[in-house]
Amino acid sequence: MPELPEVETTRRGIAPHLTGRRVEGVVVRQPRLRRPVPPDLADHLGGQPLQAVDRRGKYLLLCFPPGELIIHLGMSGSLRVLQDDPPAGPHDHLDLRFDGDRLLRLHDPRRFGWVDWQPRGTTHPWLARLGPEPLGEDFHDDWLSQQAAGRRRAIKSLVMDSAVVVGVGNIYANEALWRAGIHPHHPAGDLARPALMRLVGAIRQVLQAAIDQGGTTLRDFTRADGRPGYFAQSLAVYGRAGQACLHPGCDGRIEKAVIVQRASYFCPRCQPPP
């Protein structure tokens, strides 16, 4: 479910309801997520005020004075802010109860998400390896060129590598490559500089547009307030196999192929094979 725009939408949805409030209780119903939920979460969080909700790539960071609670939503996770204490349903694995009867509830049917504690001043090993934020100033032409140089792997695989740039998942990788006119299977190291420049711009544009529209709702993604995101209607290639390419004047039809184990959609005319 969540790529960077969905995580950012979630962050913006929960932060205003919880920032400044203290944790009054922690309920773990299912500790077996992708990694085990730390058994001592309540010791870290109890009585602590939430200072901010930050995001790094697709990781949410709930910041408290002694450290940060890291939450990754995996494929199917979502967070909701609820009032009072409504009954938990299936797959409601974790609750954080805050003052004012606010409840932050983690729901994750596939349990690919995970939660961990990071003491203040330390960096979790998984966060330490992350590349630049796609919407930040450290993600630029020089960086992508340097990362692509000498690499034989498919460009789609490269931009989905979180050490290269964070937050570009399968949907938005497909969309950005279409916008940039690059075939997803093109060897990264063979791409000319102008193509890589277009790709940097396209990644930025597609992610920003998706954030502006509240993320993409496919199947079970809903925002923290329960409303859907609207970017799905803006998808140009993802899920559009067999349909007409949306580039003006192009008479191509979107094709689907599996590249590096993931569904890839592209226009064979706008994105010529290498």
Place this chain on the structure above:
DNA sequence: CTAAGGACCTGTCGGC
């Protein structure tokens, strides 16, 4: 070092 494949889970959808 690089790149590909497997693993972790459940729910949904299409086809027979």
Place this chain on the structure above:
DNA sequence: TGCCGACAGGTCCTTA
């Protein structure tokens, strides 16, 4: 209508 396999937004770890 019912069953079964394929597939789904992620990413770490192992293997070659």
